[in-house]
Amino acid sequence: EGSGKMASLDRVxxxxxxxxxxxxxxLVHLLCQNQVLxxxxxxxxxxxxxxxxxxxxxxxxxxxxxxxxxxVGGSVGSxxxxxxxxxxxxxxxxxxxxxxxxxxxxxxxxxYDREQFADNQIPLLVIGTKLDQIHETKRHEVLTRTAFLAxxxxxxxxxxxxxxxxxxxxxxxxxxxxxxxxxxVIEKRYFLRDGNQIPGFPDRKRFGGGTLKSxxxx
Amino acid sequence: MSFLIDSSIMITSxxxxxxxxxxxxxxxxxxxxxxxxxxxxxxxxxxxAFSCTMFELIIFEILGVLNSSSRYFHWKMNLCVIxxxxxxxxxxxxxxFIVSNIRLLHKQRLLFxxxxxxxxxxxxxxLGDPFPILSPKHGILSIEQLISRVGVIGVTLMALxxxxxxxxxxxxxLSYFLRNVTDTDIVALERxxxxxxxxxxxxxxxxxVTRRTMFxxxxxxxxxxxxxxxxxxxxxxxxxxxRPTVEETKSICFLHCYSLKLLCDLNLDAHFVPDLxxxxxxxxxxxxxxxxLFLETADLYATKERIEYSKTFKGKYFNFLGYFFSIxxxxxxxxxxxxxVFDRVGKTDPVTRGIEITVNYLxxxxxxKFWSQHISFILVxxxxxxxxxxxxxxxxxxxxxxxxxKSSNVIVLLLAQIMGMYFVSSVLLIRMSxxxxxxxxxxxxxGELQFNFYHRWFDVIFLVSALSSILFLYLAHxxxxxxxxxx
Numbered sequence: 059e060g061s062g063k064m065a066s067l068d069r070v071x072x073x074x075x076x077x078x079x080x081x082x083x084x085l086v087h088l089l090c091q092n093q094v095l096x097x098x099x100x101x102x103x104x105x106x107x108x109x110x111x112x113x114x115x116x117x118x119x120x121x122x123x124x125x126x127x128x129x130v131g132g133s134v135g136s137x138x139x140x141x142x143x144x145x146x147x148x149x150x151x152x153x154x155x156x157x158x159x160x161x162x163x164x165x166x167x168x169x170y171d172r173e174q175f176a177d178n179q180i181p182l183l184v185i186g187t188k189l190d191q192i193h194e195t196k197r198h199e200v201l202t203r204t205a206f207l208a209x210x211x212x213x214x215x216x217x218x219x220x221x222x223x224x225x226x227x228x229x230x231x232x233x234x235x236x237x238x239x240x241x242x243v244i245e246k247r248y249f250l251r252d253g254n255q256i257p258g259f260p261d262r263k264r265f266g267g268g269t270l271k272s273x274x275x276x
Numbered sequence: 277m278s279f280l281i282d283s284s285i286m287i288t289s290x291x292x293x294x295x296x297x298x299x300x301x302x303x304x305x306x307x308x309x310x311x312x313x314x315x316x317x318x319x320x321x322x323x324x325a326f327s328c329t330m331f332e333l334i335i336f337e338i339l340g341v342l343n344s345s346s347r348y349f350h351w352k353m354n355l356c357v358i359x360x361x362x363x364x365x366x367x368x369x370x371x372x373f374i375v376s377n378i379r380l381l382h383k384q385r386l387l388f389x390x391x392x393x394x395x396x397x398x399x400x401x402x403l404g405d406p407f408p409i410l411s412p413k414h415g416i417l418s419i420e421q422l423i424s425r426v427g428v429i430g431v432t433l434m435a436l437x438x439x440x441x442x443x444x445x446x447x448x449x450l451s452y453f454l455r456n457v458t459d460t461d462i463v464a465l466e467r468x469x470x471x472x473x474x475x476x477x478x479x480x481x482x483x484x485v486t487r488r489t490m491f492x493x494x495x496x497x498x499x500x501x502x503x504x505x506x507x508x509x510x511x512x513x514x515x516x517x518x519r520p521t522v523e524e525t526k527s528i529c530f531l532h533c534y535s536l537k538l539l540c541d542l543n544l545d546a547h548f549v550p551d552l553x554x555x556x557x558x559x560x561x562x563x564x565x566x567x568x569l570f571l572e573t574a575d576l577y578a579t580k581e582r583i584e585y586s587k588t589f590k591g592k593y594f595n596f597l598g599y600f601f602s603i604x605x606x607x608x609x610x611x612x613x614x615x616x617v618f619d620r621v622g623k624t625d626p627v628t629r630g631i632e633i634t635v636n637y638l639x640x641x642x643x644x645k646f647w648s649q650h651i652s653f654i655l656v657x658x659x660x661x662x663x664x665x666x667x668x669x670x671x672x673x674x675x676x677x678x679x680x681x682k683s684s685n686v687i688v689l690l691l692a693q694i695m696g697m698y699f700v701s702s703v704l705l706i707r708m709s710x711x712x713x714x715x716x717x718x719x720x721x722x723g724e725l726q727f728n729f730y731h732r733w734f735d736v737i738f739l740v741s742a743l744s745s746i747l748f749l750y751l752a753h754x755x756x757x758x759x760x761x762x763x
Contacts, residue, residue: 067481090484103570105563106473108480110488124481 067110069124070240070247081187084220086127089236094221104130113244115237123244181246182213183239190219214239282346289332290325297324304672305688316373316685319366323692326358327699331660334706337717338653351721359422362696366689367396373685400425407729423700424725428733430701433694435734437670439741442605447749449598451586455756457579465576469569476562479555486552609742612735628711648711656709663702667695704730 074082083105087095090107109125186204201217208215216232218225226233298321306312333351336342371392375381381388403425447453585591631648671691678687707718707727719727 069481090480091487102567104473104566106477106480108477108484110484124484126477 067122067124068248069126070243071126071128072243074127074129081220082129085185085187086129088220088223088226090127092223094223101129104128111237111240111244113241123240125240125243181239181242183236184208184213184215186215186217187220189217189225190222278343279346279349282342283350285342286329286332286350290329293325293328293332294321296328297321300324300668301688304668305675306684313685315369316688319361319369320688320692323358323361323366323696326354326361327696328664329354330358330699330703331664334660334703334710334714334718335653335657338649338656338710338714340649348717348721351717355419355423355721358696358700359419359426362426362693362700363397363400363422364393366693366696368393370686370689370693371396373689377683377686403428407733420722420725423722426697427701427704427725427730430697430699431705431730431734432737433698434701434705435737436741437667437698439738439743440745441666442601442608442738443742443745443749446598446602446605449594449601451583451591451595451598453753454583454586455579457576457583459580462573462576462580465569465573469566469573472562472566472569476559476566479559479562483552483555483559605742609739612739612742615735616732616739652709652711652714656706659706659709660702664699667698671695701730705734 074086076082081098083101084095084098086105086107087093090109106129107127109127111123111125113119113121113123184204184207186201204217205215214235216235218232224230226236298317301317301320302312306317329350333347333354336347368389372385372389375385375388375392404421407424407428586595628648630651671694675684675687675691703718704722704725704727707715708731710718
């Protein structure tokens, strides 16, 4: 009886980006299946997973949405042919107005190209995976540094260990941040279109998605 | 005094080579990886440094640089160090890193890596038996024993790479072999790929909703425990794994029957549970399909780029080179066959022969000693540089193709081992390209090896490798167009 209603839910897309070997597949598996990924292997091509999310949970305006996580950053090949094929996914995702972007990284981390995220209209969530692999003594220093970087991007920041589901336990601050991020993405997609122009950004740029296409994976 | 100067020159150059190997490791091989083990990096750079020093000594030999006795000393020392690395250090560390990856044996890593190393040494020693590489008067622990075996492995590798390279080079350069790929082909394949992704997404949506409904009804825990968890853990495969095996399918059927009965007993909504397992199987199959489509699309893009490149000036130049190399390849195969059939090994090196021809038949007189020295230097130098460059490029490609974040250390060490053995055997074989007066040092240092055997062995393996590459490329080429043109 429920499945008929559920099939017609609206959806938003979130791109999961990050270096190879960082834990994007583990992260997505944890978010969507609430389980730790048993035998991670590198991602060939694009992998998608779906999570069901309650927008504005607990309020009268509560509504359920699908969140699709697109993980297009697999490590197979840095050849330009593979990049072109990945560009297909970026384009297809952009054509349908993708509005969220989740960046996964492992410690220690190189500085990311700021221009990639110059378009601040795409909500960004920065997730540090492999928290367990930072040594206790260095933890504070690394976390403060990454917190500054996340602030630069005007993004929220979460640090966790993809092999331990307790970091995303219901009610924890991480879970709350995640929820807020998804709500923000849904808002951008469905609720700010009605006449509310985001200042300074013409429509053309919003749908062009130029920023995402210039991502490099070498 | 001169010995000190010579040694300092050698050591400086070794440090330079070490630095180059280090940079190569960081910038090329491991540029995609964040975590690096310094041990592996050091071993790789050290192997590279000592291998290059050997070539440097050959060049010094030809040019007459440095004192003769200090050259000899450094030769011997270099050889000992390289053999130590190739036979003791690298295999041990390979075993160590393999064992580190296996969770069960993690506690007694050292013990198991020693065991692995002993196994390696056993097979390494046994390698010498079927080959007539030594005169029996050498003792058990002499350098010749080790070098002869390293030489066999290295020469085999060289011949394999050489044979494949000789055939593959014209195949990639010639535009005759390029498949005809149009934009419509690519668009059609992309559309298929996106459609597959859509199907995957819709199935995953159903699964997510089903799980959520079950969870809300309070009938299932999210951890894999209990009855539903058991079904899930048997049938849910992680991304990237194979299709369910026969055993898994049988147990799924069994569980279906059992679960239906149990559902009736427990009075639950029957269509939820079997749906999940069936949908998961469909999703797995679709994901496998999407991966294949992705790789095929990437392949089509690559071919399209090559077609466009072949229309440019550089492309046409490579096409011409391709014809030249195909003739060279055919000639080499022919010569290898002749050498084997008529059991002959070239006695003189190409430089001396060339000079003989020019002097005797063309009547051109010139200072033989002077010119033979410089021409050998250039020829040997070119051979060395191209073989180093070719090997590094091949290693890099190989590394990208097969390594993952777990196995990268093991693979780099294997590559270092291959590189060391390759370079040692290059020295063995390069002896043939040098005039007699320069060969002596190599013969002196390497001892009384049956050099002729190595050349014969090279010819045999080269022939086998070249012919099988031709066969392999022919089959691959024929099979490819049918894959893409299928609707």
